[in-house]
Amino acid sequence: MRRKIKKRSNNHDGLKYEVLGVALFALAILIIVSFFKSTGIIGNLLISLLTFCTGKIGCLLFAFMLIYFACINCWLRRPFMEGSRNIGVVLLFTAVLIILHQLLLPAGVSRSDAIPILYQAGLEGRGGGFLGALLSIASIYLLGRPGTIILTAALCIISLVMLTGVPFSQFLKKSAEFFVRAGSVLKTFLERILFVEEDSPEKTVKKPQEPVEKKKEEPVIVDYNTQQESEDVAEKENITEEPEIPHSQREEKVTSSSSFAAPPLSILKKPIKLKSSRLNKELIENVRILEETLNNFGIKVCVSEVHKGPAITRYEIQPAPGVKVSRIMRLADDIALSLAAPAVRIEAPIPGKAAMGIEVPNREIATVCLREILETTEFQDAASKLSIALGKDIAGNPIVADLTKMPHLLIAGATGSGKSVCLNTIICSILYKANPSEVK
Template sequence: MSRSKNNLVSRQEEIIGILLITFGLLVLLSLLTYNPEEQPGNIEIGQIDNQLGIAGVYIAYFLNHYLIGRPSFVIPLIITFMGWSMFRGHSLVNSLRWSVYLLIFAVYTSIILALPEVISPGATELGYSLSGRVGRIVAQFMHRSLGVVGTILVLLAMIMITFIGATKISFSEFITEFMQRTASIISFVKSRSKRVRKRPKLKKEPSASVSKGFDSADKEVIEDVELGRGNNDKSAKKPQMEMELEIQEPGDAAGAALRREFLDPGNYKFPPMELLSTPQAREDEITKDELYANAQILEDRLLEFGVQGKVTDISPGPVITRYEVAPAPGVKISRIVSLADDLALAMRAKSVRIVAPIPGKGAVGIELPNRNREMVYLKEVIRSKQFQDSESPLALALGKTISGKPYVANLDEMPHLLIAGATGSGKSVCLNSIIASVLYKAHPTQVQMIMIDPKRLELSIFSNLRHHHLNYREDLNEEVVTSPANAISVLKSLERIME
């Protein structure tokens, strides 16, 4: 019964969709063949240019004269789009949303077309209006109320707001992206122009007088160029007509572009701990009484669901608290795992995570989110015994475990490190913590970093490390690489050094 009802609804939607598509195409045809001289009161049968006949004249005249003028082309497109969505069985919510935004932009366009007619009546040479009555009335009202400049500013603001609402694109992000692309293009053009300037200009037959002017270094350069072309016969005097050299220094030459002198590395001092924020005392810290009370509530709730168990240990952490529950004999672990959603509701928690069993223990871990999250300070982790006792210069202070203990990882034991997450999940904070860990642990002679930041948002503050831990190509004129072209060049230079 339900299936036949769904089929009936689907057929009805297809029929409505076909009707809307047909109507939209007919309206579009009437607008495409619209002749402003053809008006409802001035029609001669047999001499109508509109391909839809008398109906087309009425439809086109109504849309162009009484509504929004030339931007009325959006209306049949919206009707056709809605019909296509119904025919394909797509959700009408998203289609309706886009249709409304298109109609709003069409009204804005109508107002803009009406402004010249309102500001300077008779300035247009057309015998008809492009804007329609709606656009003209709104433009006249705005012009009387706000003047020319005010009307333009308000229109721009309304267009920007509607654009943000329709596309979900931030104008600040759009401007930032545009500036980054522009800077990348400028940087690429500069790098190409430098390469062109560095190419040697070779003549067909160098004369003896010119060769005498060369010093020994210049002779070595010319010999290297000739060897690079595979010409081992030095006595041959073949004219070298065309020769283009890409400035890609092989081997040590590429590495030399990355090597620099440090600012007195012998007197380098590690950054003081005072630069980091000191942990503040918490007023809302969870007490032992609350932990024991929650443990008792957890036992009672488990018993209500037919699971008998005893909380044997509690591990409070900065974000969650783990309660270790030892189930009674005969209780299946799968039974406890299946109660995650029920326990979240019973404990009034956003979510419950069950670790069954805890590795190395005969207990099940039930993790509940804390009422108030604890702020984890980088200073705590860097001053911890785990970080200070680590011999690796790539020890990373990443935070705390679920039990509240400092967590330190060694980057040299990882093949790669990828930081990923949703917006606002802490990727930038994690990256800054990693860089700070290196600064507090490694000497500049031990660790060198190349930073690439195409967005120009995260790593620009570290450009002052150029005399210490930050390595860069001096010919690229930027310590933190922001151009994709420069990033490729830097990585190639780094690859040659590592090989």
């Protein structure tokens, strides 16, 4: 029986709170509608009373406060004046009324002259209304105008802490982090706009920032595309066109291994060269973003070199003295987010260097052709006749291996990963190093 009585009382209380919430919500809607349009004697009287007590802005704020209390009664089923958050709403409303009335005072007015001005404004329903006038007059009479400003600021802070339920120290910390991040995002956005504007042909004549940029050492950019271009130019100067050999003479040369000549490399496909100017601008922009991202976390670094490979670009960074490597390792996800990359790999340290490497996937993956590996000095100067061209590493350096040092070689991979291409590359590499009789 007692349990049933308790359940009935709980249901009765919940129903009571819901009815009160609906009534408060209806009253708030009536206030808002009456503020903009005439709604009869009751609505006009209600608006006149609220405008006199709280002013025009305070009247609307009072209506929104009633909506907040109505939601608490309907959903939470408890009195609207119960809990620290509800008290925080009332304190914030009180502080706003004082602020609205303080804004009516002209600058440099004395305390004796301020009280009549505030009182007259309260009677006319301006600012925070008559209620705001009473609170402002009391605070100015007791604390003066500076003390009133301090009081309203304290009321706002206390109300926000009570509303959010977050301690004041943590609130300051989160606010500072928010403003720092917002400032860095705004700075990055503005610098990107300025960087794009410098690319236009009309503004390339102006160079006011050149001496400023010279103060900071720019990273050394090593691009495998530029290396390949210089090698092609030197190769064109040394190449002489060979006369076409008849088919009968070719058969005679094949029979004698001593007079065998490997086919020219010109029969192989030349690599497609990408424009290095646009790529270099992207690399410089990524260097700036990388340094700013780590600087936002309190880590000062300097990007010393940038090695751009076919698929991955490695940024070599030198941390400032006292910076732990583990701190940078933990920021891999944040670095990938700032560079808009799917993932990054951090190599700490780079073997043989006093630096760390941050490997970022390229947006455009370049195709490595067999010809550009066979034309390198690494392959041409290789002594072994079983030297094979395998490709390029992260930095774009050619990889040439000796098959004699790999007696048990396994080529594995998923479908379409390039196993057959690897076998064809090995065969072609051997044919360019050994005679047909030696290959047999």
